[in-house]
Amino acid sequence: MQKILNDPAAFVDEMLEGIIAAHPGQLRMPAARAIVRADAPVRGKVAIATGGGSGHLPVFMGYVGRGLVDGAAIGNVFASPSSDQMLDVTHAIDGGAGVLYVYGNYGGDRLNFDLAAELAADDGIEVRTILGADDVASAPPERADSRRGIAGIFFLYKVAGAAAAAGATLDAVVTVTQRAAAALRTMGVALSPCTIPAAGVPTFELPAGQMEIGMGIHGEPGVRRGALESADQIAGELLTAILADLPYRRGDSVGVLVNGLGATPKEELYILYRAVARLLDGEGIAVHRVWIGEYATSLEMAGASVSLIRLDDELRGLLDAPAETPFFSQS
Amino acid sequence: MQKILNDPAAFVDEMLEGIIAAHPGQLRMPAARAIVRADAPVRGKVAIATGGGSGHLPVFMGYVGRGLVDGAAIGNVFASPSSDQMLDVTHAIDGGAGVLYVYGNYGGDRLNFDLAAELAADDGIEVRTILGADDVASAPPERADSRRGIAGIFFLYKVAGAAAAAGATLDAVVTVTQRAAAALRTMGVALSPCTIPAAGVPTFELPAGQMEIGMGIHGEPGVRRGALESADQIAGELLTAILADLPYRRGDSVGVLVNGLGATPKEELYILYRAVARLLDGEGIAVHRVWIGEYATSLEMAGASVSLIRLDDELRGLLDAPAETPFFSQS
Amino acid sequence: MLVEAVARDLATHRDELNRLDGVAGDGDLGLTAATAAAALLELAPSLDSMPEEEAIRRCGRELATRAPSTGGTLLAFALMAAGKAEVGSEARPTARAAAYLRAAADTIAARGKAAPGDRTMLDALLPAVEALERGATLREAADAAAAGAAATAAMEPTVGRAAWLADRARGHEDAGARLIAMAFEAAARETTLGA
Amino acid sequence: MLVEAVARDLATHRDELNRLDGVAGDGDLGLTAATAAAALLELAPSLDSMPEEEAIRRCGRELATRAPSTGGTLLAFALMAAGKAEVGSEARPTARAAAYLRAAADTIAARGKAAPGDRTMLDALLPAVEALERGATLREAADAAAAGAAATAAMEPTVGRAAWLADRARGHEDAGARLIAMAFEAAARETTLGA
Ligand SMILES: Nc1ncnc2c1ncn2[C@@H]1O[C@H](COP(=O)(O)OP(=O)(O)O)[C@@H](O)[C@H]1O
Ligand SMILES: Nc1ncnc2c1ncn2[C@@H]1O[C@H](COP(=O)(O)OP(=O)(O)O)[C@@H](O)[C@H]1O
Ligand SMILES: [Mg+2]
Ligand SMILES: [Mg+2]
Ligand SMILES: [Mg+2]
Numbered sequence A, B: 001m002q003k004i005l006n007d008p009a010a011f012v013d014e015m016l017e018g019i020i021a022a023h024p025g026q027l028r029m030p031a032a033r034a035i036v037r038a039d040a041p042v043r044g045k046v047a048i049a050t051g052g053g054s055g056h057l058p059v060f061m062g063y064v065g066r067g068l069v070d071g072a073a074i075g076n077v078f079a080s081p082s083s084d085q086m087l088d089v090t091h092a093i094d095g096g097a098g099v100l101y102v103y104g105n106y107g108g109d110r111l112n113f114d115l116a117a118e119l120a121a122d123d124g125i126e127v128r129t130i131l132g133a134d135d136v137a138s139a140p141p142e143r144a145d146s147r148r149g150i151a152g153i154f155f156l157y158k159v160a161g162a163a164a165a166a167g168a169t170l171d172a173v174v175t176v177t178q179r180a181a182a183a184l185r186t187m188g189v190a191l192s193p194c195t196i197p198a199a200g201v202p203t204f205e206l207p208a209g210q211m212e213i214g215m216g217i218h219g220e221p222g223v224r225r226g227a228l229e230s231a232d233q234i235a236g237e238l239l240t241a242i243l244a245d246l247p248y249r250r251g252d253s254v255g256v257l258v259n260g261l262g263a264t265p266k267e268e269l270y271i272l273y274r275a276v277a278r279l280l281d282g283e284g285i286a287v288h289r290v291w292i293g294e295y296a297t298s299l300e301m302a303g304a305s306v307s308l309i310r311l312d313d314e315l316r317g318l319l320d321a322p323a324e325t326p327f328f329s330q331s
Numbered sequence C, D: 001m002l003v004e005a006v007a008r009d010l011a012t013h014r015d016e017l018n019r020l021d022g023v024a025g026d027g028d029l030g031l032t033a034a035t036a037a038a039a040l041l042e043l044a045p046s047l048d049s050m051p052e053e054e055a056i057r058r059c060g061r062e063l064a065t066r067a068p069s070t071g072g073t074l075l076a077f078a079l080m081a082a083g084k085a086e087v088g089s090e091a092r093p094t095a096r097a098a099a100y101l102r103a104a105a106d107t108i109a110a111r112g113k114a115a116p117g118d119r120t121m122l123d124a125l126l127p128a129v130e131a132l133e134r135g136a137t138l139r140e141a142a143d144a145a146a147a148g149a150a151a152t153a154a155m156e157p158t159v160g161r162a163a164w165l166a167d168r169a170r171g172h173e174d175a176g177a178r179l180i181a182m183a184f185e186a187a188a189r190e191t192t193l194g195a
């Protein structure tokens, strides 16, 4: 296990200590494993909470900041945080205008966020929930609500965060973020496994020369395993599945996210984007803006995902709005 | 070779096509493998040029933008660009106030940039040069001018770019950037090799369970190879060498860069930073600001480096100035 | 003490549970089990002084805080419900266990929206509960749980992470079911030894 | 034709040169050699019609543009200088070669700030030049280059990337020196065969 760490059991807490030490002006930890904006709660603003297992930076606490989310509950590597932590975050960020939970569609997170929402309601805080469920590889359209949430959640944070920052009501934030979620699709490819520090061995095997199309960001099974293909072929396979699913059509305007899973160099992400751009151009789909880099990782897994979100004027404005966190900045 | 690419021989050109396709409003390519700000030349502003081999994104063209550098000449993976390319960049960015070359201290780059500077002078453009030579592991202090340039060059770009953006003269930009270079030290550790796409096999072997302290960002030999140690021990070894070299002293104010080499997750970088912060605190050295992430990579190499720059009021102001490129944004 | 025996045993199966969970899930159930075990071992001394029901609920709350993965949270809900089950105070130990575990199984089914045959913990837990309800010994219940876990190797997963690529799971037991079988086995062994 | 023969041969040693360069440098000299070879092969047909000196300079300019690594750039400078060397037009081929290559070696030494014994290309090139200056055949010069390259395995590197961790290099020939030896070997073989 070629990792820079001390005690694997302290991985999450030491990482959080490092983050708080590095960015004291921007982030604080009001309770164990609960990370919020230093200036939270922002009075009168709808607050956005997220959270989930560790190992995906900048997901989750990397999106805590201006124009994005207000707080995140942080679990062990690939494991849900507890409902207590989520409740701690909820109380720390509640500015009196309601709280929106935006997180990925995984069993443990749902059980715990749902319980936290009930407990928060008991405390008089109105909580609404929107799930990231963008991975087209994880279930067919007829079971779309069981899909995994992967890198596309970045767009949900961006839309919800910009709407909330602009002063929208909880209902309005929910409505526009739901529209974003409905217009969003992602699919990825893995080229190597990753190792949970406390486990010490890779979660699964993926022999050299092979790839797995559609693998989840915790190593969950994809749709097919086969010989590693060219960037152009990979882009073709991912986009074919994504485009057909919504479907995206000639004349659509989209935002594109090419996300690296951890070990894949940015050089390769741009080679992949080159192929994506050509294919979209061929389909008559206009690219409004692109984000390329590591937006949702899986420790040191090699691989990438492509996300598309279909845009209207309101969504374009929200995606273009400024945002600033210690991990992401856009002006 | 678990890489997302097409023809390895087209790696660099396809990556550049992807970058230009992704960021047409911010970057353009006026000649082959010459990347400049879309709005270059900026009339009356001192222009900053850089360049070197590919495989280090965001080094080099990731720093082309507002408040940083104006253009970059891009070579094959780990190989210098040609003097022609450097001259093309120089002509494309020259705004009439002179050009500063800032690049890493490597033989091929020096030979070619020096020739380009001579040719530019023939064309009436005043060119000055500052080398990044921050790697304390690469030579003892008495041969400091033969040291390799590694991740610390980010600070040189930031300082030179901010000074130039603020309207400083070529002499003034050179003076302050030289002061930054003199106050800057870096040292790194590698936990895995990387593979040049066209070579197809790793440049060197580094067995699991081993690390190499002081390795260069192209796999050049470090100062010692041994059993992989804890994050705290690694931080101790890197900082001991860095602090003693300048030396940094109690009461100093520093900027800190914890840089990932490619495959090392951000989680680990923050665990490393936690140790760095404690050690600096123990030494009575104040951290003004930190940058943590991938600032100078070595393809998919695992590992990290730590850079310190000693600051005065002017340098603090320049490091804090806003900057924006498709790869780096700070407001 | 039963909690300690089960916790100590589960911790030894960390890597096996990780491996099974890695076949179709995210390879961390062993870590969750080890974390839960450590939490319960810390808690155990304080349980002695509590009434049985309260001790069970307390274990559930501990899992909810310390091991909040899917499996851990479902077990937490299950124990919290078990500790509220209607149990005749006169009842024999296995009858009490049957009542607690019926409540636990119903809660997992409800919260997890899972049915028998869905390739989950339930497929090991339900056979054991039914055996206890029929008056079986803990030893026999443990065997029923093991058989139930073994049967999951042939089941199509339809819930949880494993549902996403059904094929890869086939031939391997569900990790959560295995964990339940291990817990029963450890409990049966402890009860026999202690008897 | 000599350029083509040498270029074709060098391309076959890509992996060996990468490996040698990887011992203490960045493992890309084979790639540089292969790129340079491809560039020279493209260029070769146009060289036939040029005077010898001009063809040599043209090869140098091609390397400067297409293979601008440390090794490639030094060779580019070397060839550009060689093509300007004072060579009696009456001189025999090996005497002309001696004059060209002396200019080349001097340029590498000057531009690279390298001296004999520094573990560089120079340590293969100089022995060959000296042999030619003593009237040796190209075959003998190639043997001198090979011996010079072999000797680099015992040298302390002091310039270039290899200087950074001297120990790792010991026992391995310098990659650039090996490349020079290979080029002489290919040239000698071609000249013999062609003779
Ligand atoms: N909806 C569900 N209902 C019942 N049991 C479930 C459900 N989802 C998962 N499980 C059980 O939980 C086990 C996985 O637990 P765990 O590794 O903690 O989950 P995760 O890592 O997905 O949070 C599975 O093997 C299965 O037995
Ligand atoms: N300063 C120098 N003077 C002469 N030869 C040098 C010098 N530096 C490097 N070399 C030669 O160049 C070879 C490496 O070439 P190359 O791989 O192209 O360099 P790099 O990858 O560092 O740009 C070395 O093996 C050595 O023979
Ligand atoms: Mg998990
Ligand atoms: Mg090189
Ligand atoms: Mg799991």
Ligand SMILES: [Mg+2]
Binding pocket: D021, D025, D026, D027, D028, D029, D069
């Ligand atoms: Mg080299």
